[in-house]
Amino acid sequence: MVITWNAPAALGLGLFSAAPAYRWAYVRQRFEAFLENLELTADQKKDGETKHTGVVAALNRTYWSHSDGTWNRLLIGSWGKLTRVRPPRDVDLLFILPLDVYHQFNQRAGNKQSQLLQHVAAALRSTYPQTTIRGDGQVVVVRFNTYCIEVAPAFHATCGGFLICDTNYGGRWKHVDPEGEIVALVAADQQFNGNVSKLTRILKQWQRHCDVPIKSFHIEALVKEVLPTKTYGGNAEFWFHWLVRDAFAHMIGRANGGFRMPGCAPEWITLGDAWLSKAQTAYERALEACAYEYYNHDILAGYEWQKIFGTMIPLTA
Numbered sequence: 448m449v450i451t452w453n454a455p456a457a458l459g460l461g462l463f464s465a466a467p468a469y470r471w472a473y474v475r476q477r478f479e480a481f482l483e484n485l486e487l488t489a490d491q492k493k494d495g496e497t498k499h500t501g502v503v504a505a506l507n508r509t510y511w512s513h514s515d516g517t518w519n520r521l522l523i524g525s526w527g528k529l530t531r532v533r534p535p536r537d538v539d540l541l542f543i544l545p546l547d548v549y550h551q552f553n554q555r556a557g558n559k560q561s562q563l564l565q566h567v568a569a570a571l572r573s574t575y576p577q578t579t580i581r582g583d584g585q586v587v588v589v590r591f592n593t594y595c596i597e598v599a600p601a602f603h604a605t606c607g608g609f610l611i612c613d614t615n616y617g618g619r620w621k622h623v624d625p626e627g628e629i630v631a632l633v634a635a636d637q638q639f640n641g642n643v644s645k646l647t648r649i650l651k652q653w654q655r656h657c658d659v660p661i662k663s664f665h666i667e668a669l670v671k672e673v674l675p676t677k678t679y680g681g682n683a684e685f686w687f688h689w690l691v692r693d694a695f696a697h698m699i700g701r702a703n704g705g706f707r708m709p710g711c712a713p714e715w716i717t718l719g720d721a722w723l724s725k726a727q728t729a730y731e732r733a734l735e736a737c738a739y740e741y742y743n744h745d746i747l748a749g750y751e752w753q754k755i756f757g758t759m760i761p762l763t764a
Contacts, residue, residue, distance in 0.1 A: 473764035560612035624710030
């Protein structure tokens with residue numbers, strides 16, 4: 448059942464007959480608990496570390512003649528930016544290959560990027576013969592029971608950043624700058640009290656719970672856009688009901704827009720609108736939840752928030 452916010456009707460029921468002396472009594476506790484629920488457990492963090500360092504060690508044995516589990520890798524995505532949510536889905540990383548491997552494959556005919564992915568996949572199969580390993584577009588996916596490790600073979604680019612494989616449309620080398628992305632996120636978090644990461648994690652839970660076809664880094668970009676437009680963009684969790692509401696409103700207004708990625712060859716990313724109807728629904732529910740929060744109707748607010756985020760957000764604060 449979807450409750451449609453109707454102020455006169457609500458007043459007639461006596462739910463909103465008079466504002467309490469202290470309003471929004473449950474917002475801070477609810478969102479603090481929500482963010483805590485999204486944190487990976489110690490065991491989940493350890494498992495992810497064990498899985499991805501094992502993969503890196505296997506690749507170092509093949510390409511660099513040693514078995515270190517951290518050298519020549521750069522954690523990217525949610526593990527590099529610390530925007531992971533529970534339960535974890537995957538670990539994304541770049542594995543930096545020697546430059547002579549680039550020259551070796553770049554002189555080949557055909558889809559040289561696909562050939563490189565297959566070469567990296569074969570190197571990993573020698574260590575993990577019972578594990579499903581395949582090349583997929585830009586990465587090699589190593590599918591363990593608890594995690595997928597997604598490895599993007601990479602080379603240092605002369606202008607900064609890295610060249611990675613893109614096997615689509617016959618193959619090409621794609622420039623990326625994940626370190627620049629991390630720097631931009633850290634700077635935005637410093638400006639807004641860590642709220643870029645916090646709100647990104649919250650909206651990733653919406654993405655998961657409501658099966659929303661939007662990429663996580665799109666969510667992050669939109670959060671970085673909306674916070675500077677609000678005087679309370681850097682405020683604590685007491686304001687997060689409004690920030691969530693405002694983030695959905697901003698997303699709706701950005702349908703079919705786009706943004707540029709950091710780097711010396713900044714790529715234009717199109718947002719599309721496949722997610723638009725779900726963002727509109729989430730916004731309407733957030734409006735109702737905010738109204739209930741104003742009047743301290745704890746369970747009614749929690750009921751609306753759980754339609755957006757599931758049981759990771761508490762029904763009662």
